[in-house]
Amino acid sequence: MTDTSREPDEARLAAWRAFLNAHAAVVRRIERDMAAAGALPLGWYDVLVALAEAPGHRLRMHELADAVVLSRSGLTRLVDRLEAAGLLVRERSAEDKRGAFAVLTPHGHATQIASWPAYAQGILDHFARYLDDAEAATLTTALERVYGAVGSASQGQ
Amino acid sequence: MTDTSREPDEARLAAWRAFLNAHAAVVRRIERDMAAAGALPLGWYDVLVALAEAPGHRLRMHELADAVVLSRSGLTRLVDRLEAAGLLVRERSAEDKRGAFAVLTPHGHATQIASWPAYAQGILDHFARYLDDAEAATLTTALERVYGAVGSASQGQ
DNA sequence: TAAGATTGATTACTCAATCTTG
DNA sequence: CAAGATTGAGTAATCAATCTTA
Numbered sequence: 001m002t003d004t005s006r007e008p009d010e011a012r013l014a015a016w017r018a019f020l021n022a023h024a025a026v027v028r029r030i031e032r033d034m035a036a037a038g039a040l041p042l043g044w045y046d047v048l049v050a051l052a053e054a055p056g057h058r059l060r061m062h063e064l065a066d067a068v069v070l071s072r073s074g075l076t077r078l079v080d081r082l083e084a085a086g087l088l089v090r091e092r093s094a095e096d097k098r099g100a101f102a103v104l105t106p107h108g109h110a111t112q113i114a115s116w117p118a119y120a121q122g123i124l125d126h127f128a129r130y131l132d133d134a135e136a137a138t139l140t141t142a143l144e145r146v147y148g149a150v151g152s153a154s155q156g157q
Numbered sequence: 158m159t160d161t162s163r164e165p166d167e168a169r170l171a172a173w174r175a176f177l178n179a180h181a182a183v184v185r186r187i188e189r190d191m192a193a194a195g196a197l198p199l200g201w202y203d204v205l206v207a208l209a210e211a212p213g214h215r216l217r218m219h220e221l222a223d224a225v226v227l228s229r230s231g232l233t234r235l236v237d238r239l240e241a242a243g244l245l246v247r248e249r250s251a252e253d254k255r256g257a258f259a260v261l262t263p264h265g266h267a268t269q270i271a272s273w274p275a276y277a278q279g280i281l282d283h284f285a286r287y288l289d290d291a292e293a294a295t296l297t298t299a300l301e302r303v304y305g306a307v308g309s310a311s312q313g314q
Numbered sequence: 315t316a317a318g319a320t321t322g323a324t325t326a327c328t329c330a331a332t333c334t335t336g
Numbered sequence: 337c338a339a340g341a342t343t344g345a346g347t348a349a350t351c352a353a354t355c356t357t358a
Contacts, residue, residue: 007281015285015293018296021301023177027177043326061340062339069181070327072342078327080342096340126307128170143172143175143179146182146283146284147175150182228351232319256357
């Protein structure tokens with residue numbers, strides 16, 4: 001009867017710490033490996049994949065911002081850089097002239113595909129190979145639940 | 158016989174995506190809540206906790222940098238800000254005059270303690286409450302393994 | 315010459331304010 | 337006035353180079 005329910009128990013606190021530490025270390029490590037291999041930065045890769053998976057290789061700016069978990073203005077800047085690099089182009093929407101699409105270029109698509117092996121190798125070497133099948137399944141289930149809950153609670157951006 | 162072992166299987170790839178998405182969303186959300194409650198930013202809190210848990214409330218700069226997973230120069234700047242805010246002080250080492258300690262001040266300790274309830278509430282609301290006991294245990298085990306492996310592989314900073 | 319830490323230059327993310335169209 | 341997106345100002349993280357002491 002000492003549980004006030006205002007803070008997490010020890011076990012979940014340990015999970016939180018492991019979650020933060022693993023994320024920081026693994027992402028840093030993969031970014032480093034990808035840079036050494038001449039591949040795209042992770043943030044650039046994420047944007048290009050989101051577009052590659054979208055119908056017509058195009059997405060509205062705000063859809064893209066949600067997909068990569070970046071603020072609106074943060075995405076504007078990132079898209080500026082990707083456009084300057086020739087990896088995508090902006091297209092003004094015809095129906096709603098307020099809106100803009102980001103559209104993947106053939107060069108952008110090719111670059112994304114060329115960067116995948118280095119990224120895949122990084123995921124494998126620094127993350128995937130340390131999980132057994134059951135752990136991978138549990139992580140997916142639990143973290144998708146967490147993500148889904150926060151996503152729907154974050155409407156008030 | 159199609160597995161080249163150069164890239165992760167579907168299940169582990171799904172775990173990776175869930176891991177990235179959950180981290181980005183939850184951390185953003187907790188930072189926002191803490192700011193609204195007048196609590197410290199997460200990065201500041203992490204530094205103060207590391208010092209609070211250290212013997213004598215003091216740590217060498219490079220030890221602190223490892224504890225919070227930040228580059229050396231990144232930590233120098235962060236410690237500058239914390240020192241300006243009166244939350245810690247720097248002390249030159251007596252034995253090894255190259256070295257410096259960061260030492261928690263009473264005010265820094267009090268501020269860290271005062272920020273914990275808002276942080277705890279955030280962890281509970283946006284992370285812990287979505288995990289059952291078995292999931293929490295699995296996350297801890299698996300992610301500590303991942304973290305330990307990357308940490309030891311990252312000696313070449 | 316190497317280790318510990320800081321500095322300078324660069325890059326990038328965030329919020330708040332702004333501009334345009336609905 | 338609200339929605340979509342961009343811009344300006346401020347803050348923060350990184351790498352490479354530097355300074356000091358071992």
